[in-house]
Amino acid sequence: MNPADLRIVEVGPRDGLQNLSAFVATDRKTDLIRRLAACGIREIQTGAFVNPRAIPQFRDMKDVLAGVRSLQNDGVVLTTLVPNLQGARDAVAAGVDKLDFFFSVSRSHNLNNVRQTPQESIAALRQVLDEFKSNRGLAIRVNLATVFGCPFEGYLETAVILKYVEKTARLGVREITLCDTVGWGYPSQVEAILKGCLAAFPEVVFGVHLHNTRGLGLANALKAWETGIRVFDSAIGGLGGCPFAPGASGNVATEDLVFLFQSMGVSTGIDLDMVLDTASFLQGILPDTPLTSSLFRAGPPRKVPFGTEEGGKSDCVS
Numbered sequence: 214m215n216p217a218d219l220r221i222v223e224v225g226p227r228d229g230l231q232n233l234s235a236f237v238a239t240d241r242k243t244d245l246i247r248r249l250a251a252c253g254i255r256e257i258q259t260g261a262f263v264n265p266r267a268i269p270q271f272r273d274m275k276d277v278l279a280g281v282r283s284l285q286n287d288g289v290v291l292t293t294l295v296p297n298l299q300g301a302r303d304a305v306a307a308g309v310d311k312l313d314f315f316f317s318v319s320r321s322h323n324l325n326n327v328r329q330t331p332q333e334s335i336a337a338l339r340q341v342l343d344e345f346k347s348n349r350g351l352a353i354r355v356n357l358a359t360v361f362g363c364p365f366e367g368y369l370e371t372a373v374i375l376k377y378v379e380k381t382a383r384l385g386v387r388e389i390t391l392c393d394t395v396g397w398g399y400p401s402q403v404e405a406i407l408k409g410c411l412a413a414f415p416e417v418v419f420g421v422h423l424h425n426t427r428g429l430g431l432a433n434a435l436k437a438w439e440t441g442i443r444v445f446d447s448a449i450g451g452l453g454g455c456p457f458a459p460g461a462s463g464n465v466a467t468e469d470l471v472f473l474f475q476s477m478g479v480s481t482g483i484d485l486d487m488v489l490d491t492a493s494f495l496q497g498i499l500p501d502t503p504l505t506s507s508l509f510r511a512g513p514p515r516k517v518p519f520g521t522e523e524g525g526k527s528d529c530v531s
């Protein structure tokens with residue numbers, strides 16, 4: 214297979230499952246992660262090391278990682294989300310290749326989410342880096358939440374975003390993903406913020422984590438691509454979404470993103486048919502959670518024999 218032109222980071226096992234009230238059994242989580250790897254996805258966010266009382270879905274993280282660590286032999290990078298030093302220690306002990314540290318650039322959202330100010334989160338990040346920077350082979354990505362909008366503070370000034378990118382980059386972090394946590398982003402804004410970041414911090418590899426809550430996920434992804442971004446988070450089936458916003462869809466769906474890029478001739482290294490099979494598997498696990506991805510509902514474009522019922526009625530004129 215040709216080398217991929219971009220990197221898609223599958224976050225479904227984390228972002229997709231974290232809001233589900235029903236616990237997904239450990240063997241189903243590991244089965245899902247294995248199937249995602251078999252699709253050709255080379256980086257998978259397997260869950261989060263956070264307080265299990267806050268998010269009980271991830272109380273089995275150690276067992277999940279034990280069940281999928283053999284994928285590392287095939288070159289699959291296994292990550293987990295961590296908000297602090299304790300989470301990082303637990304993740305490293307469980308054998309991850311990479312830490313996905315996160316905090317919100319909005320003070321209110323960070324206080325609400327992890328009970329820390331952004332400055333306190335940066336202090337925690339420094340602790341994590343101090344403890345693990347000599348740990349050979351361990352990579353650290355920092356995910357900045359609410360970059361494209363905060364439910365408490367609205368749209369943030371670009372200067373605020375750049376301030377936190379700078380504080381993060383100054384600590385030596387070389388991979389930063391900008392997250393549209395609540396799906397407020399729109400293409401011209403995405404372009405402006407990304408251009409500002411890329412110009413100011415050429416040493417950093419930037420990615421985007423987009424939600425399709427208001428239908429602009431793929432438009433934002435395309436704009437990010439055109440601006441020069443080559444790292445994209447996505448979730449199988451478009452799973453996710455805030456439980457307090459009925460009907461809200463979740464992350465940009467992996468299959469929709471792969472379809473977008475493949476149709477443009479961009480190599481993703483990912484087998485679209487296998488992703489759709491994996492989405493069907495996921496729907497089987499979660500029969501009460503309708504998957505929102507367009508490709509899952511409509512399937513890829515395919516021709517049908519002329520004049521058949523399947524081809525549509527002849528009086529469909531528009």
Ligand code: ZN
Nearest residue numbers: 228394422464
């Ligand atoms: Zn998200």
